[in-house]
Amino acid sequence: MWNLSAPWWEFVLRGLIVYGAVLALLRVSGKRQIGQLTPFDLVLLLVISNAVQNAMNAGDNSVTAGLILAVTLVVANGVLGYVTWRSRKLEIFVEGRPQLLVHDGKVYQDIMRREHISFDDLNKALRHAGCNSVTDVHFAILETDGTVSVKMHERPPPTAPGTSIWKENNKDEAV
Template sequence: MWNLSAPWWEFVLRGLIVYAALLFLMRVSGKRQIGQLSPLDLVLLLIISNAVQNAMNGGDNSVTAGLILAATLFGADVLVGYGTWRSHRLETLVEGRPEILIHQGEIFRDVMRRERITPRELQKALRRNGCERVADVHFAILETDGTVSVIQKEKSEEGQAKPTIDPMWQDPARPDADMSL
């Protein structure tokens, strides 16, 4: 129950290798896969967890091996989180960059194709954000967590759509300057 079949450092090394490999595979699979967990994705996640279990524990089912692996995985997650907080370069490497899907009502189909987002999924994201038409969108951005943020155009007095500028992105030296992108 408590006896290890291999040295403790081997479990740490196995856990770190599997953690890094899965992090890489999740990153390569795209933002959509991370942000929108479908039933197929859930099944895949469960199968992957079972598939990598033996790679981490090497057939050792002792409590000690399990605790070492759990501590290793939590520790790796904390270190990666701290590293991405400290380094913008590492954050971009691990989490990716937001992608613009729509700008001024124009859909960027090449980005949608690269991120494997269907037109129906984009429409659903727009409806979820209270937007009925693509023409009403100033920006639609696929965030690094897989969600879609939508910034709508606001209506002017003449009924024309004009972009909404968040004061956070406004340059204090130039109140008329749009610093959004």
């Protein structure tokens, strides 16, 4: 139960290698898969975790090996979080950059294709932001976590019939 079948440092090394490889695979798969987990994506992550288990533990099912791997993965994740917080270049390398999907009503289809965002996904994000049409959008950005931020065009406040905007805004100045 407590005896290791390999030296402790081998578990640490295996854990770091698998952590880096899975991180790279998820990064390459695109932002949508990370930010908007579908049932298929969840199954994929569960199967990946099962597939890499033996690569990390070398067939050792001892409690000690499991604890070493758990600590290794948590520490690796913490270190990666810290260094990406400290280094903007490394953060961009690991997490990517936000991508502009829509600007002033113009949809950038090449970016949507590259990031695997369908028009249905974009329209869903726009509806959640309260947009009726893509022409209402000042910009829509695919964030690094896979969410879409939407800023609509500013609309002037409604005025009563027969009044001008200048009068309403400057009524204190009028004598």
